[in-house]
Amino acid sequence: MDDKRISVLRDQPVNKAINKLAAPAIIGMLVMAIYNFVDTVFVSWINTSAPSATQVVLPVMLIASAVGLSLGIGGASYISRLLGMKDKTKAEKVFMTVLTLGLIFGIITTIINYIFMEDIFGFFGANAQIMNMTIDYGKFILLGYSFMILNMILNNSLRAEGSAKFSMIGMGLGALLNIILDPIFIFVFGWGISGAAIATTLSNAISFAILFSFYMRKKSVLKFSPKYISTDKDIYIEIFKVGAPTFVKQLLFSYSMKLLNTTAIELGGEEFLSTIGIVIRTITIPSYIIFGFGQGFQPVAGYNYGAKKPKRVMDAFKYTLKVTTIIMIVTAFIFSIFGNIILKIFQTTDTIDYYGVLALKYNSIGLLFLGITNTVTVFFQALGKGLKAMLMSISRQGLFFIPIILIIPEFLGVEGVILSQTFSDSLAFILALALVIPYLRTKGIEKLYLKTH
Structure with missing residues (x-):
């Protein structure tokens, strides 16, 4: 366990x-976010209704995210803690188990979506005017369901x-390829x-091939081997304890997009x-x-919590909090002032x-939080505090x-639809403060060791 990548988690400031x-x-x-942005730009150039079709398919894609991210984050949190405890073999069992589960769920959900495609798109907002366009888009998106899930787990x-760095290469090259292919294919x-x-x-599919190749070429700390696929119920409990909040969050996100x-x-x-x-x-x-910065924070917090170094956990938390808040303040200013230029x-x-x-x-106000x-959400995930992580998620x-979204638009109409996310972000911020205050000192984490170690 003297790998230099582990040393980063353990020893560096x-x-x-x-x-x-x-x-x-x-x-x-x-790169992925820019791809999503550029993809929507190209789609909007087809006609003004085209982005509405992609918006209908979005919550269907979020179901893949529910599976992929819950297994990925649940497994990653446990892997970080196991590496902190120097139990590499068990960490490899966790990795192989979540990868296998992701493949199984990917195949099952793809089949279900194809059988009930038109009904599913209708449920998520497609009316008669945009149904054909939605199907033209969605039927090919659904073919990549398993790749979406497995990529999230590998990342x-x-x-x-x-x-x-390997994660960045896989994600980045796939997204760049997408940006290049969009105008060619469209x-x-x-x-x-x-x-x-x-x-x-x-x-x-290309992203998956790149990410998976790191394991096949033995470039990763963890090794790929089918013999490590586990039936140990304790492993499943730990994966789902942390992953469940993300699963529920993504399903709720999917349903909220349907309502929206x-x-x-x-x-x-x-x-x-x-x-x-x-x-x-x-x-x-x-x-x-912000999510990317949180992904850098998670393994540092998870490893040092497993290694019983609460001060490093809290230092990491405070640093992440400061940087992400500054980023959101700058972003809110840009969107508020230059929104009309962006939309052109x-x-x-x-x-x-x-x-x-x-x-x-309106969304700029919510982005501040x-x-x-x-x-706070990633903090609780890294510590394996499933209930609090779920509540935040x-x-x-x-x-x-x-x-x-069910109430406000009844009174404010379309402006109520726009304001719904701002109100939600404000309330989530208040909840985050209430939950994290007891942990704002190192002693708050030290007390957890008395309960769990």
């Missing part, structure tokens, strides 16, 4: 360790062992919105739904930076411009957003 692990994660996720596992080959989906699925889609198209029509899709892809860019890229109509500028301003709420898009 926490700010340098987090920066070293977060930088590849941020670059990889930023988190690589970061958990300190191999964040406009040069004339495949339209189907071309965008084919580019996404092909790029996910159906409410938006009912109150504002296809153009308003397109506006929602464009704004979501735009705010994804700073959000992914999408060749939008006057209606989309009006609601898009308003939505970016995102750095704090995400850091479901608060933003489930506990608060779902009732808000």
Whole structure:
């Protein structure tokens, strides 16, 4: 266990360790976020209704995220702690188990989605006017379901062992390929919105091949070997204890997007739904930076918690909190001032411009809190505090957003739809403060060892 990647988690100053692990994660996720943004730009150039079709498919893709991220984060948290306890063999069992589960779930969910495709897209907001376009896009996205799930597991596992650079390479190259293929498939080959989906699925497959190759070429700390697939119930309990909050969060996020889609198209029509899709892809860019930074923080906190070094855990937490908050303040300022310039890229109509500028301003208020709420969520995940991690994970898009989107638009109309996320982010911030205050001193973590070690 003297691998230099483990030494980063154990010995380097926490700010340098987090920066070293977060930088590849941020670059990889930023490339993905930019891809999502550019993909929506290309799709919007097809016609103004096209982004509404991709917005309908989004919550279906979030179900893949529910499986992939829950297994990936649940496994990664446990892997980090096991490496901190110098139990590499068990860490490899955890890795092989989550990878196998991801493959099984990916195949099952793909089959279910294809059997009930039209009903599923109708449930998530597609009306008769955009159903055909939604199917043209969604049927190819669904082909890559297993790749999406497995990529999330491999990305988190690589970061958990300190191999964040490999994760960045896999994610980054796949997303860059997607950006290159989008205009070729959409406009040069004339495949339209189907071309965008084919580019996404092909790029996910390439990302998987790259990430998996690191294990096959023995470049990773953990080794790939089918013999390590485990039936040990304790391993499953630990994986799902931490992964369950993410699973529930992503399912709630999927359902909240369904409510957002159906409410938006009912109150504002296809153009308003397109506006929602464009704004979501735009705010994804700073959000992914924050998530990437959290992915650098998680293995540092998890390893040092397992190694019984509470001061390093708290130093890592405070540093992450400071940096992510500063990033969100800068982002909120940019979106509030330059929202109209950003929207011009999408060749939008006057209606989309009006609601898009308003939505970016309102969402900027909520983004001010995102750095704090995400850091607190990852903090509890890293410590294996499943209940608190679950509460934080479901608060933003489930506990608060779902009732808000059901109530506020009844009184405020389309502006209520736009304001729903801002209200939800504000309430999630208050909850984060209430939960994390007892842990703001090193002694708060030391007390956990008396209970759990």
